Amino acid sequence: MKAKTSKKPVAPAKIVVKGLAKAFGRKKVLQGINISVKKGESLVVIGGSGTGKSVLLKNIIGLMQSDEGSILIDGQETSKLTGQARTEMMRKFGYLFQGGALFDSLKIWENVAFGLIQGKGMARDKAKKIALQKLGSVGLDKHVAELYPAELSGGMQKRVSLARAIAADPEIIFFDEPTTGLDPIMADVINDLIVKCSAELGATTITITHDMASARKIADRIAMIYDGKIIWEGPCANIDKSGNAYVKQFIHGSAKGPIEIKLQDH
16 A cells, blocks of 8 residues: 655746737747746846846736736736726735835835825825835834935945835835846845745745846746747756856856847947
């Protein structure tokens, strides 16, 4: 009689993208993207500038309308959602925008609490309390809450942006180039905070980056976009043995390889 083996249950897919296409005029940016992300998983999407990484995120979250394809969130088709249904779906998401995208005229705590006050109609005193807690979780003291973005360094602004992204305890968080413009030490601090905050929330995350140090620290799984398609995906541990010439060139930052950078003469 064979002994029974207990299998670990497979996490359900939180996000499923099928055949996603998006063009701007004649420029085809996404050309049939297929990808899925399990509940609680961290997917990092790598690729060069202009390959469609940000466009992919904005299509999934609904900031852009895809031309073709299906986007399932928790099994629900969302690509054509509008009105209240779209608003309800958006409440599942947190988003750290490239460059931070903080409001210059608002105090730091008001930036963090913006979605709670404007999106959920929460009272300001309650929202401020949550904002202070979230600022603390990214290592910022309470006195920072009363400052304005212009009074903070780039690294501190990025941490404020992270606090805002997690303020409503989202189920899904998108990180758009979270370490761009930061020195290597501060970039590593941000990477650690992303891992910590995502784990505490049990969130499903997609990060887009060209920073391989960031990708290796954040990712459970990595996918690479090139020419509007996913050309490789697999566990983070397999990236160095992908067997893909495009991936190899990208992760080593080599000028020579199948990825051609066109230089214009002036």
